[in-house]
Amino acid sequence: MITEKDKQFIKRAIELSEKGMDSHAGGPFGAVIVKNGEIIAEGFNQVTSSNDPTAHAEVVAIRKACKQLDSFQLDDCIIYTSCEPCPMCLGAIYWARPKAVYYACTKEDAAEIGFDDHFIYDEIDKNIENRNIKFINLDREEGRKVFKKWETKKGRVDY
Numbered sequence: 001m002i003t004e005k006d007k008q009f010i011k012r013a014i015e016l017s018e019k020g021m022d023s024h025a026g027g028p029f030g031a032v033i034v035k036n037g038e039i040i041a042e043g044f045n046q047v048t049s050s051n052d053p054t055a056h057a058e059v060v061a062i063r064k065a066c067k068q069l070d071s072f073q074l075d076d077c078i079i080y081t082s083c084e085p086c087p088m089c090l091g092a093i094y095w096a097r098p099k100a101v102y103y104a105c106t107k108e109d110a111a112e113i114g115f116d117d118h119f120i121y122d123e124i125d126k127n128i129e130n131r132n133i134k135f136i137n138l139d140r141e142e143g144r145k146v147f148k149k150w151e152t153k154k155g156r157v158d159y
């Protein structure tokens with residue numbers, strides 16, 4: 001069930017998308033993160049103004065929320081975003097583990113204005129050797145030695 005509060009929070013995410021766009025921060029995307037009915041973090045896309053390709057609205061908001069909670073997980077949090085998350089944000093969201101995501105525009109709406117994520121979904125489906133960006137495997141055995149060490153590391157913090 002969608003509540004009045006949900007509508008208020010998605011409205012704020014949409015407001016932020018416009019604010020970010022109007023202030024030339026980046027693309028028209030905004031997000032808010034809510035815990036126990038309160039906004040704990042807000043973000044808008046800042047890719048072009050900060051020269052940071054990862055500064056999507058959701059990532060900006062996730063970073064702030066994690067700092068606020070002093071945690072690498074968004075336990076019991078809800079993300080409201082002005083647009084369905086792109087594959088990068090989707091990854092960040094799954095690692096952060098909020099309990100729900102509400103979104104306004106769909107990925108098809110975003111594609112219509114030039115933010116088409118298809119090329120990423122297509123790449124994920126391909127075999128690594130067929131990707132458009134070259135991925136070259138090198139020194140696997142050395143890399144795996146560190147992984148082995150992690151397996152038995154004392155005081156390891158799993159995530």
Ligand SMILES: Nc1nc2[nH]cnc2c(=O)[nH]1
Nearest residue numbers: 029045056057083084085
């Ligand atoms: N959801 C979302 N999609 C995007 N596509 C490009 N930038 C963004 C962003 O900040 N958020």
